[in-house]
Amino acid sequence: MGKMPDNGRDDANRRPQGASAAMRDLKDWFIREVLPLESALMQFLRQNWRDKADIADLRQDVYVRVFEAAQKQIPDTAKPFVLTTARNLLIDRVRRERVIPIETMADLETLGAASNEVSVDRALIARDALAKLQAALDKLPPQCREAILLRKVEGLSRGEIAERMGVTERTVNRHIAEGMRALADMLYSEAADLRRKS
Amino acid sequence: MTDSQTATMVEEQAADWLERMDRGDWSEADQSQLDAWLEEAPAHMVALWRLDGAWSFADRLAALRRPSLHETLIARGRGVLPIVAKAAAGIALIAALGTAVMYLVPKPAEKTFATEIGGRKTLELPDGSRIELNTGTQLRLATDGTQRKVWLDKGEAFFDIKHDASRPFVVITAGHRITDLGTKFVVREAADSLEVTLVEGRARFESADTAIKPQLAFLSPGDVVVATATSMDVTRKSQKDLSADLGWRRGVLIFQHTTLAEAAAEFNRYNTQRLVIGDAKTASLQINGTFKNDDAASFAGTARAVFGLKVEKHGDEIVLSQ
Numbered sequence: 001m002g003k004m005p006d007n008g009r010d011d012a013n014r015r016p017q018g019a020s021a022a023m024r025d026l027k028d029w030f031i032r033e034v035l036p037l038e039s040a041l042m043q044f045l046r047q048n049w050r051d052k053a054d055i056a057d058l059r060q061d062v063y064v065r066v067f068e069a070a071q072k073q074i075p076d077t078a079k080p081f082v083l084t085t086a087r088n089l090l091i092d093r094v095r096r097e098r099v100i101p102i103e104t105m106a107d108l109e110t111l112g113a114a115s116n117e118v119s120v121d122r123a124l125i126a127r128d129a130l131a132k133l134q135a136a137l138d139k140l141p142p143q144c145r146e147a148i149l150l151r152k153v154e155g156l157s158r159g160e161i162a163e164r165m166g167v168t169e170r171t172v173n174r175h176i177a178e179g180m181r182a183l184a185d186m187l188y189s190e191a192a193d194l195r196r197k198s
Numbered sequence: 199m200t201d202s203q204t205a206t207m208v209e210e211q212a213a214d215w216l217e218r219m220d221r222g223d224w225s226e227a228d229q230s231q232l233d234a235w236l237e238e239a240p241a242h243m244v245a246l247w248r249l250d251g252a253w254s255f256a257d258r259l260a261a262l263r264r265p266s267l268h269e270t271l272i273a274r275g276r277g278v279l280p281i282v283a284k285a286a287a288g289i290a291l292i293a294a295l296g297t298a299v300m301y302l303v304p305k306p307a308e309k310t311f312a313t314e315i316g317g318r319k320t321l322e323l324p325d326g327s328r329i330e331l332n333t334g335t336q337l338r339l340a341t342d343g344t345q346r347k348v349w350l351d352k353g354e355a356f357f358d359i360k361h362d363a364s365r366p367f368v369v370i371t372a373g374h375r376i377t378d379l380g381t382k383f384v385v386r387e388a389a390d391s392l393e394v395t396l397v398e399g400r401a402r403f404e405s406a407d408t409a410i411k412p413q414l415a416f417l418s419p420g421d422v423v424v425a426t427a428t429s430m431d432v433t434r435k436s437q438k439d440l441s442a443d444l445g446w447r448r449g450v451l452i453f454q455h456t457t458l459a460e461a462a463a464e465f466n467r468y469n470t471q472r473l474v475i476g477d478a479k480t481a482s483l484q485i486n487g488t489f490k491n492d493d494a495a496s497f498a499g500t501a502r503a504v505f506g507l508k509v510e511k512h513g514d515e516i517v518l519s520q
Contacts, residue, residue: 024432030244031251060205063244133256151220152259158221159364160344177217181209184252 026070033078034066038188040079044086058093062086136186140179143167147175148183205245211235212245216253222377223363224402224416254404312336313353316468316492318449327367330356332386332446333468333491341365354386356447361399374425377402383417384443394423397440405430451491455484458501458518465494473498476519480507 041062045055065085075081137145143165150161158176162169215232218224236242313319313331321329323341331337335353340346343365348357350371359367359378369376371387374394381399385392394403396417403415403423415423420434435443442452451464459481462473468491475481483505489497498516502509510517 021431027247030247031254035248035251056205056209060208060241060245063248064240067240067244133258148256149259152256155345155368157344157364157366173217173221176220177210177213180213180216180249180253183256184249187252187255188248 022071026067026074029070029074029078030067034063034082035188037079037082039190041082041086042189044083045090048087048090058086058089062089065089132187136183139186140182144175144179144182147172148179151176203239203241205241208239208241208245209249212242212249215246216249219402220253222366222402224400226400229416257404308338308340308349310336310338315470318446325362325365326360328356328358330358330447332356350385350387352387354384354446356382356384356397356444358382374403374405377404390426392423392425394425395435395440395443396421397444445488446491449491450488452488453485455486457481458483458485461485461497462518465489465491465497468492469494470514471495472515474515474517476508476517480505480519 038059041059042055045058045062046052049055049058062082062085065088066082069075069081069085137148140148146165147161150156150164156164158169158172161172165172215235218228219232236246311319311321311329311331313333313335315334317331317333319331321331321339323329323339323346325341325346327346329337329339329348332354335355336351337353337355338349338351340348346362346365346367348355348367348369350369357367357369357378359381361367361378361381367378369378369385371385371392374392376383376385376394378399378401381401382397383399383401384395384397386395387393394401394417396419398419401417403417405425415421415430415432417423417432420436420440422433422435424431424433438454442454445452446468451461451468453461453464456464459475462475465473471494473494483501485501485504487500489500494516498509498518501507501518507518507520510519
């Protein structure tokens with residue numbers, strides 16, 4: 001490992017996407033193993049938490065806990081790890097906030113068994129990759145879908161997409177950002193729905 | 199826990215970051231700002247990963263745009279949808295294709311450039327960019343007012359690219375894309391791996407095949423990406439190693455503690471006369487020095503003198519052994 005000129009700072013700070021080997025492995029594991037479990041995780045959270053408005057925040061907190069634990073060591077099997085993390089998070093919330101009816105607490109005690117019933121067929125997801133993308137694209141608003149197809153299929157720049165669609169680049173940027181969020185929700189959270197549909 | 203921000207707000211910010219990265223004009227300043235944002239909370243990192251995972255997954259859509267498919271569409275010049283429908287049979291993509299096909303860009307003519315074994319060629323592009331082809335290399339070039347694309351089909355090439363934000367320069371090889379951000383870089387495709395070395399500037403490397411690993415890396419000088427069918431890794435090279443790797447631009451091979459097995463493999467990229475190492479002990483001997491890459495015979499002579507090896511010629515082969 002030689003030193004490069006003009007490169008005094010730690011590269012890990014400059015390239016968080018692909019910085020240290022450990023962080024790359026972690027990201028890779030997270031995308032490959034954890035995210036495909038999202039529909040199971042969401043199902044679990046919805047079943048075990050009354051206030052639906054909290055679900056997005058709970059999911060984020062689960063991911064943060066999973067991320068922080070996996071920084072120390074990446075677990076062998078992702079699914080029990082993620083669902084146990086979710087269960088512990090809910091238990092902590094219940095204890096801290098003391099607002100949850102006692103029967104919910106009782107449900108939580110049985111979660112270990114319940115979590116085994118949720119299964120994510122990753123092979124199926126891989127096989128149906130294109131069909132899934134198709135289904136996800138179908139659900140996007142038309143302009144958003146068009147911008148994404150021009151970007152991903154044609155590899156056009158923002159300026160070219162703007163010209164083609166007759167809108168400003170800022171609008172294209174907004175469509176792309178919106179499409180990124182929608183794709184993530186559809187591919188991860190709603191995988192079960194998409195599979196049923198296709 | 200991020201008490202101050204809801205998950206939705208974090209996700210919106212992450213999408214804005216990913217969208218900016220996707221534009222292709224990512225700068226050092228952008229990167230420092232992103233780093234600062236990522237430092238604020240781990241929730242930011244996981245939110246970005248989640249969006250990046252899905253966005254990279256959507257790269258599979260690029261499979262719809264194979265040059266051969268385009269050529270078919272353009273050459274036949276009739277209703278495109280039935281042909282596409284046939285091409286996409288069984289993968290239920292007709293609707294997406296229908297939308298995409300309406301917006302097909304007329305593809306600029308591709309020009310093919312190639313070198314023979316031992317050959318070397320420099321292309322000077324009208325925009326001031328240079329591409330140097332090493333031995334046994336083939337690439338296709340397509341440029342017009344809106345795009346600059348190179349498909350490296352085989353071999354190795356050095357790129358010195360004049361950055362133009364409105365016309366990103368993209369090198370596509372074995373399912374990976376390298377987008378320059380004003381750079382000098384080398385791409386070498388071997389039988390089972392792809393190596394990209396960044397010499398100057400910045401570039402973005404993405405693996406289009408998310409079945410492998412959804413990967414995106416921003417490269418700094420000295421970074422080397424090695425991508426195989428199943429993995430991608432970023433390592434670093436010293437300035438000395440970098441210039442040794444680029445010796446071919448001057449017609450030389452530079453060895454630094456290189457085993458004779460590796461040295462022979464290098465020579466064999468450049469010559470039809472093959473260097474063969476006769477035994478394992480000879481193969482593991484290490485050699486230093488600079489050699490003309492078209493002169494395997496004088497390399498063999500040096501190895502004989504230094505290590506007291508036996509050199510035999512059999513037809514097109516030079517065999518080195520104890």
